[in-house]
Amino acid sequence: MIYRIRMVVKIGIVGSGWASHMHVRCLKENPKAEVVALADVVRSKGLSFAKAYGIPKFYESPERLFKDPEVEAVYIASPPKFHVVQAIAALKSGKHVFSEKPPAISLEEAEKLVKAVEKAGLIYQVGFNRRFWPVYKRLKELVDSKRLRPFVVDIKMVRGEMERPPWTKVREVAGGFLYDSVIHMLDLSRWLVGEPKTVRCLARRNIYPHPDGFVIMMEFSNEERTILSITSAGHASWVYPFERVEVYGDHCSAITEESLRLTFAWGKEDIPNVEVHQFTKLPEHVAWGFKEEDDLFVEAVDKGVAPPVTVEDAYKAVKLVEACYTSAEKNGEPIEITR
Numbered sequence: 577m578i579y580r581i582r583m584v585v586k587i588g589i590v591g592s593g594w595a596s597h598m599h600v601r602c603l604k605e606n607p608k609a610e611v612v613a614l615a616d617v618v619r620s621k622g623l624s625f626a627k628a629y630g631i632p633k634f635y636e637s638p639e640r641l642f643k644d645p646e647v648e649a650v651y652i653a654s655p656p657k658f659h660v661v662q663a664i665a666a667l668k669s670g671k672h673v674f675s676e677k678p679p680a681i682s683l684e685e686a687e688k689l690v691k692a693v694e695k696a697g698l699i700y701q702v703g704f705n706r707r708f709w710p711v712y713k714r715l716k717e718l719v720d721s722k723r724l725r726p727f728v729v730d731i732k733m734v735r736g737e738m739e740r741p742p743w744t745k746v747r748e749v750a751g752g753f754l755y756d757s758v759i760h761m762l763d764l765s766r767w768l769v770g771e772p773k774t775v776r777c778l779a780r781r782n783i784y785p786h787p788d789g790f791v792i793m794m795e796f797s798n799e800e801r802t803i804l805s806i807t808s809a810g811h812a813s814w815v816y817p818f819e820r821v822e823v824y825g826d827h828c829s830a831i832t833e834e835s836l837r838l839t840f841a842w843g844k845e846d847i848p849n850v851e852v853h854q855f856t857k858l859p860e861h862v863a864w865g866f867k868e869e870d871d872l873f874v875e876a877v878d879k880g881v882a883p884p885v886t887v888e889d890a891y892k893a894v895k896l897v898e899a900c901y902t903s904a905e906k907n908g909e910p911i912e913i914t915r
């Protein structure tokens with residue numbers, strides 16, 4: 577009998593923007609991975625990216641990369657409107673897929689994606705990297721260990737502008753601000769406290785051509801019957817805090833500051849007990865979870881095990897985005913989240 581021994585997982589990358597820089601940096605540090613090809617519709621950009629990282633093959637068409645027999649898995653880091661079309665084309669060519677977020681920009685697209693992943697029987701992982709931020713992993717440990725029961729959660733997440741990259745403000749390309757940014761926090765909420773029961777959302781169009789300011793409220797059916805809010809705007813200017821999560825338990829609070837710090841305090845005294853968890857010395861690709869999500873994707877392909885963030889997670893996040901937009905259209909009416 578002949579056994580196929582794989583030395584490394586050979587990877588093709590689609591897109592040569594900021595996200596691809598992060599992923600290629602991580603993959604270069606993984607001895608089990610090798611980036612063998614890159615595709616970008618902008619030839620000059622793609623070629624200089626490939627040269628900078630020593631990627632041997634360049635394609636101007638992602639479809640040609642998907643047909644490359646050397647490539648076993650692909651990273652899709654093009655603008656959002658292309659994610660589902662490219663993921664399905666890659667799966668049909670027999671490639672495992674890592675897709676940057678958002679996984680899709682409509683429920684119809686997400687449904688097609690789920691079907692394609694199920695039919696292909698290949699690995700699909702979506703880039704909800706907040707699950708791998710060490711600061712949020714520590715927060716989840718507190719919740720899972722029941723030291724911190726998440727009765728009330730308050731999340732703030734903003735973007736300074738929606739102009740870099742320029743497609744961010746174009747709804748037809750990015751899907752809208754909830755798909756572009758807030759989807760991370762919707763996924764984080766599910767991951768931290770479970771499945772929401774209802775979603776309410778108020779939205780305003782302030783600066784950009786589509787809604788760019790949101791207040792979301794969710795109720796959960798977990799043991800704590802968590803109530804959670806997310807406040808978000810796409811025009812905040814780049815001033816800290818960009819992202820902050822506060823969880824209030826039984827006379828205790830956990831507060832995160834960016835990817836840098838978690839403060840956990842408990843007790844009823846004027847001076848509470850305080851634990852501070854610092855992540856300030858981690859390099860960005862580790863602090864922002866890219867390293868671990870990429871290592872786990874490579875491991876899933878290499879060992880044939882389930883990826884840590886699945887197509888079901890992708891679908892459920894899209895469903896929450898759509899529930900928020902529907903509620904916003906009905907001026908904050910609660911939308912029930914069905915399984």
Ligand SMILES: NC(=O)c1ccc[n+]([C@@H]2O[C@H](COP(=O)([O-])OP(=O)(O)OC[C@H]3O[C@@H](n4cnc5c(N)ncnc54)[C@H](O)[C@@H]3O)[C@@H](O)[C@H]2O)c1
Pocket residue numbers: 590591592593594595596615616617618621638653654655656658676677678703704705741756
């Ligand atoms: N997980 C995160 O924290 C995170 C952070 C940044 C970006 N992202 C996501 O990564 C994706 C890429 O974002 P970015 O900031 O790198 O964008 P970018 O605009 O900097 O890069 C996109 C690249 O895709 C190329 N491209 C455009 N159309 C294409 C097509 N049809 N096929 C192939 N390539 C095409 C562009 O030439 C460019 O090189 C987006 O979906 C974004 O939401 C995720």
